[in-house]
Amino acid sequence: xxxxxxxxxxxxxxxxxxxxxxxxxxxxxxxxxxxxxxxxxxxxxxxxxxxxxxxxxxxxxxxxxxxxxxxxxxxxxxxxxxxxxxxxxxxxxxxxxxxxxxxxxxxxxxxxxxxxxxxxxxxxxxxxxxxxxxxxxxxxxxxxxxxxxxxxxxxxxxxxxxxxxxxxxxxxxxxxxxxxxxxxxxxxxxxxxxxxxxxxxxxxxxxxxxxxxxxxxxxxxxxxxxxxxxxxxxxxxxxxxxxxxxxxxxxxxxxxxxxxxxxxxxxxxxxxxxxxxxxxxxxxxxxxxxxxxxxxxxxxxxxxxxxxxxxxxxxxxxxxxxxxxxxxxxxxxxxxxxxxxxxxxxxxxxxxxxxxxxxxxxxxxxxxxxxxxxxxxxxxxxxxxxxxxxxxxxxxxxxxxxxxxxxxxxxxxxxxxxxxxxxxxxxxxxxxxxxxxxxxxxxxxxxxxxxxxxxxxxxxxxxxxxxxxxxxxxxxxxxxxxxxxxxxxxxxxxxxxxx
Amino acid sequence: xxxxxxxxxxxxxxxxxxxxxxxxxxxxxxxxxxxxxxxxxxxxxxxxxxxxxxxxxxxxxxxxxxxxxxxxxxxxxxxxxxxxxxxxxxxxxxxxxxxxxxxxxxxxxxxxxxxxxxxxxxxxxxxxxxxxxxxxxxxxxxxxxxxxxxxxxxxxxxxxxxxxxxxxxxxxxxxxxxxxxxxxxxxxxxxxxxxxxxxxxxxxxxxxxxxxxxxxxxxxxxxxxxxxxxxxxxxxxxxxxxxxxxxxxxxxxxxxxxxxxxxxxxxxxxxxxxxxxxxxxxxxxxxxxxxxxxxxxxxxxxxxxxxxxxxxxxxxxxxxxxxxxxxxxxxxxxxxxxxxxxxxxxxxxxxxxxxxxxxxxxxxxxxxxxxxxxxxxxxxxxxxxxxxxxxxxxxxxxxxxxxxxxxxxxxxxxxxxxxxxxxxxxxxxxxxxxxxxxxxxxxxxxxxxxxxxxxxxxxxxxxxxxxxxxxxxxxxxxxxxxxxxxxxxxxxxxxxxxx
Numbered sequence: 001x002x003x004x005x006x007x008x009x010x011x012x013x014x015x016x017x018x019x020x021x022x023x024x025x026x027x028x029x030x031x032x033x034x035x036x037x038x039x040x041x042x043x044x045x046x047x048x049x050x051x052x053x054x055x056x057x058x059x060x061x062x063x064x065x066x067x068x069x070x071x072x073x074x075x076x077x078x079x080x081x082x083x084x085x086x087x088x089x090x091x092x093x094x095x096x097x098x099x100x101x102x103x104x105x106x107x108x109x110x111x112x113x114x115x116x117x118x119x120x121x122x123x124x125x126x127x128x129x130x131x132x133x134x135x136x137x138x139x140x141x142x143x144x145x146x147x148x149x150x151x152x153x154x155x156x157x158x159x160x161x162x163x164x165x166x167x168x169x170x171x172x173x174x175x176x177x178x179x180x181x182x183x184x185x186x187x188x189x190x191x192x193x194x195x196x197x198x199x200x201x202x203x204x205x206x207x208x209x210x211x212x213x214x215x216x217x218x219x220x221x222x223x224x225x226x227x228x229x230x231x232x233x234x235x236x237x238x239x240x241x242x243x244x245x246x247x248x249x250x251x252x253x254x255x256x257x258x259x260x261x262x263x264x265x266x267x268x269x270x271x272x273x274x275x276x277x278x279x280x281x282x283x284x285x286x287x288x289x290x291x292x293x294x295x296x297x298x299x300x301x302x303x304x305x306x307x308x309x310x311x312x313x314x315x316x317x318x319x320x321x322x323x324x325x326x327x328x329x330x331x332x333x334x335x336x337x338x339x340x341x342x343x344x345x346x347x348x349x350x351x352x353x354x355x356x357x358x359x360x361x362x363x364x365x366x367x368x369x370x371x372x373x374x375x376x377x378x379x380x381x382x383x384x385x386x387x388x389x390x391x392x393x394x395x396x397x398x399x400x401x402x403x404x405x406x407x408x409x410x411x412x413x414x415x416x417x418x419x420x421x422x423x424x425x426x427x428x429x430x431x432x433x434x435x436x437x438x439x440x441x442x443x444x445x446x447x448x449x450x451x452x453x454x455x456x457x458x459x460x461x462x463x464x465x466x467x468x469x470x471x472x473x474x475x476x477x478x479x480x481x482x483x484x485x486x487x488x489x490x491x492x493x494x495x496x497x498x499x
Numbered sequence: 500x501x502x503x504x505x506x507x508x509x510x511x512x513x514x515x516x517x518x519x520x521x522x523x524x525x526x527x528x529x530x531x532x533x534x535x536x537x538x539x540x541x542x543x544x545x546x547x548x549x550x551x552x553x554x555x556x557x558x559x560x561x562x563x564x565x566x567x568x569x570x571x572x573x574x575x576x577x578x579x580x581x582x583x584x585x586x587x588x589x590x591x592x593x594x595x596x597x598x599x600x601x602x603x604x605x606x607x608x609x610x611x612x613x614x615x616x617x618x619x620x621x622x623x624x625x626x627x628x629x630x631x632x633x634x635x636x637x638x639x640x641x642x643x644x645x646x647x648x649x650x651x652x653x654x655x656x657x658x659x660x661x662x663x664x665x666x667x668x669x670x671x672x673x674x675x676x677x678x679x680x681x682x683x684x685x686x687x688x689x690x691x692x693x694x695x696x697x698x699x700x701x702x703x704x705x706x707x708x709x710x711x712x713x714x715x716x717x718x719x720x721x722x723x724x725x726x727x728x729x730x731x732x733x734x735x736x737x738x739x740x741x742x743x744x745x746x747x748x749x750x751x752x753x754x755x756x757x758x759x760x761x762x763x764x765x766x767x768x769x770x771x772x773x774x775x776x777x778x779x780x781x782x783x784x785x786x787x788x789x790x791x792x793x794x795x796x797x798x799x800x801x802x803x804x805x806x807x808x809x810x811x812x813x814x815x816x817x818x819x820x821x822x823x824x825x826x827x828x829x830x831x832x833x834x835x836x837x838x839x840x841x842x843x844x845x846x847x848x849x850x851x852x853x854x855x856x857x858x859x860x861x862x863x864x865x866x867x868x869x870x871x872x873x874x875x876x877x878x879x880x881x882x883x884x885x886x887x888x889x890x891x892x893x894x895x896x897x898x899x900x901x902x903x904x905x906x907x908x909x910x911x912x913x914x915x916x917x918x919x920x921x922x923x924x925x926x927x928x929x930x931x932x933x934x935x936x937x938x939x940x941x942x943x944x945x946x947x948x949x950x951x952x953x954x955x956x957x958x959x960x961x962x963x964x965x966x967x968x969x970x971x972x973x974x975x976x977x978x979x980x981x982x983x984x985x986x987x988x989x990x991x992x993x994x995x996x997x998x
Binding site for chain 1: 567572575593594595596600627630631642652653654655667681682688700703707718724725756816817830832841854855857859861862
């Protein structure tokens, strides 16, 4: 059988199916037509990915989808085979319908970019911290040490608030940023992702609205859809969210809270000034609306001067602060914290309890040990150095290669740099070309609440090292320059007609 | 200062405040009145608990609540002290209101029993598996082995579906129970608790109704409140949920799904027959309503013959099956799985993604290794033996000591035994006496959707060993007998008046 992939073209942007789905459907049709028969072996994931010039994950997704339809089955070490038609009767009735909310969520998820890069493409799209930098050995010592000391008790439920030792450690670090807090005001959670979801549920019910920055972290938009909440966008200026729009938005009674990333914004990479933070808090306090401050990269400043988190400036008790170890230690630990006050803590505990009972106590204890013994700060010193170096390389490469009219941000911490392309180049359309040319980035439309096209794109320094970054930017710059060159005559012709 | 505890009395059952709150309020008042001053040390948790005859956890909760109000602070190793009034201005405005849904959840949580046992009371209320039985050493070898082999990649995000190795292992075990499934149809989650919440969200939106057994696991009711869902109770008979009521209930369009525990029911301990399972599935399939089957103790059968899970009997694709390692390995691993079909799997993946991104890959890999090497089955063989022994001791003690008219269930697996007291004795009222006398149990009202009084109570064999179980039942039986003896004359008097 022959598998072909329909690549993106500008005219049919929304009709285009994800690559994995195209593959799955063609295999499915081949089975239906008898081209492939029970027992036939499909190409290996590696072989098919190579042949189609797509990422292996894409082929793996396709095979998973086929397995889910009971059309193929995979045997570890042997491969993927077309299944014998099952002797059990196929369902006579349609499966029960999913909730409309889940249907909306699936629609939303389908609109995510379907990265289909060739192997070896420079991963400037990824926010997964580089595994080669994880402090595996030292962390493992902490893990085994707490198991020696804590024994089986660490394998029991952790309580819904989470390890007191780790809450102590995080509270102490937050106090180092002038946040007036204590272990009793912290609730541990599965990374800032869960923290975000719990904090939103604390104040907003399905049908309510949530003010979000535009652009904002795309998963925030997904969380909103999943919870039945609606985004009220507040455009970002050069110094944080537009305060006039923010005030107007938060004044609407159906808007329940504001979600913001004042430091190392995702996707912009920018940091809001102290004066802007104070003005923002004043608005929120005046209107009595809570502010969720996502400090997911707060430990990753490598340049400039610390600006106190909103939680440190908050005298009205409106701020709920999220922290996470995912970007600064490693994501697989799945540990973050939510810092709140008074009844908000009780509410968070009740929500955590009814969501998944508790986190993983033994990992929480291991992180507490790792931080206490200085392992985390040593790791941070190393990581910040690398991130600064990679940012410098990235900015220098942009400066050297990008055509005139391109603008970009200059982060003082974290992984994100935002690039704004000249002359209305749609970054989503550019992505297909870029993937084929060997560089990946995150197109800007997915950071918009309505998914409208964007000339912006997010680059990260998470997975790519300095050499890869240089190579990636050279490729990207060449593509943009080519587009501009192709455009110029057309603009000239248009002009000549109209004059 | 003098702290006193208002114990439960029948007349003011609902007005009674939790013990920890009573303690916190008295300390708070003492600080307000100047009886306690900045820098004063509070009694240690151990000392105050001993003095008041309550559990240390209760005092710890009280001190936490005070710390949250910024009235006291705890320094590890030194103790808990009254705080200096903070120089920072106190909030001038009220904190933002929590969502009405969270308020309802907090009300619900307050209705939970506030266990205030003396130290040393027999814990027949706990569903935390006995830590002395956790296979710490063998599991730790698996954990270190996968870290050796998998390295830093195991510390990255696990993907929202979770470790393929562990999904393979669980799928294989489910196939051993005749469930026709594969790794691609499983989504890993943080224990059955998270599985339950995700599975409910898959089919039901806030405002919808969910059919639940009555009595049912009290956390199910909490999950419903937290998600804005409403319980539609289906009474349990001697052989599972009443099928007539179930049919009537599921026929209501606003009732979206049915949550059931056919094996080793919590709190009843009972197992539904094969015929009843088939009839139940027939109703659900005919009405097109999904069934969430909670198999949280499915690996804990120690007696009788296996009855296939609903998921094995389901020919219509209505069953979503939950499995968990919490009760059969240890809870702190926080790993369970959801087994579904077709689009339901996509929906679960999207929900998982927007809830907390992914689970803890390194622990998932460690459990896969542990199971593959036979460690889990060896552990289960040992655990089942212990549980069988404890159940036999419990049933024998009930038989020997409980007064006539008491009835109880005879589980074939898991930890729960349900006891029904004679002559309308309210188990909630009995709990206060029992705690003082040295035995704890779970009063039945909390397993009712409306919290109405119950003559039932749940006993468990999770934390108490055989000797403790014998002692606990002797105490319980004595209390019940005393109540019956005290009642008899009153009944006689009442009778004489009315005749």
